[in-house]
Amino acid sequence: MDHRDHYAFAVRAEPRVCWQMVSRPAGYRVDAPADCPEPVRWIGRAMIGRKQMRLWSCGRHLEGLAELQPAGQR
Numbered sequence: 001m002d003h004r005d006h007y008a009f010a011v012r013a014e015p016r017v018c019w020q021m022v023s024r025p026a027g028y029r030v031d032a033p034a035d036c037p038e039p040v041r042w043i044g045r046a047m048i049g050r051k052q053m054r055l056w057s058c059g060r061h062l063e064g065l066a067e068l069q070p071a072g073q074r
Contacts, residue, residue, distance in 0.1 A: 012055075016040055019055040036061065044068040 012019045018036035038058030044065030045052055057065055 013053050014056070016056060018058045018061055020057070020061040040071050042068050043071055 012021065018038055018040055020036050021033045022036050024032050024034045036058055038060060040056045041059045042057045042062060044055055044057060045067045046055055046064050055065060
């Protein structure tokens with residue numbers, strides 16, 4: 001699956017959903033925000049404002065995450 005361009009700095013702290021938003025490809029509502037379609041591979045932590053959040057990530061959106069663990073382990 002082709003990776004889509006980064007849309008904006010948006011945090012999505014939902015289990016099993018990559019935390020980054022990306023732009024939709026050509027077609028319906030071009031360039032509107034969409035969830036990253038890549039499968040989640042990692043779980044990490046990041047400071048968002050004054051909160052430390054647990055975030056799920058695909059292999060392409062690891063930048064800014066610390067304490068990385070494979071998604072299948074706890």
